[in-house]
Amino acid sequence: MKRAVLILLAAAALACSATADEKGMGTLAGTVLSQSGKPVPEAHVTSQGADGSHPQVTTTNAQGRFFFPDLVHGYYNVRAYHAGAWTEWKRNVEVNTGKQTEVKLHLAGPQKKTN
16 A cells, blocks of 8 residues: 555656646756855845746745746846845846756845844
């Protein structure tokens, strides 16, 4: 019985993966880094289509990582903000079907210490 359930779950996972690929979905992911090159947790990251459409916001995790899953294949602009500092826009980042595109965003300007 357990084996049948595992096989069913594996088949469902493969079907979901194939469906995402068929729809042209990919992931935009990366790391936000401070001026000193250290990962920045709790930074706000914005992603939008290269034409400015469909803005989305997420927050970095404890390792300074962010993820925008299930994006339609295309070109995106992405930037981050934390404690008074912004990154430059990374423009025309291509997200490919079934793949994860990685970017590094470097904060510039003042950053306040947070407790």
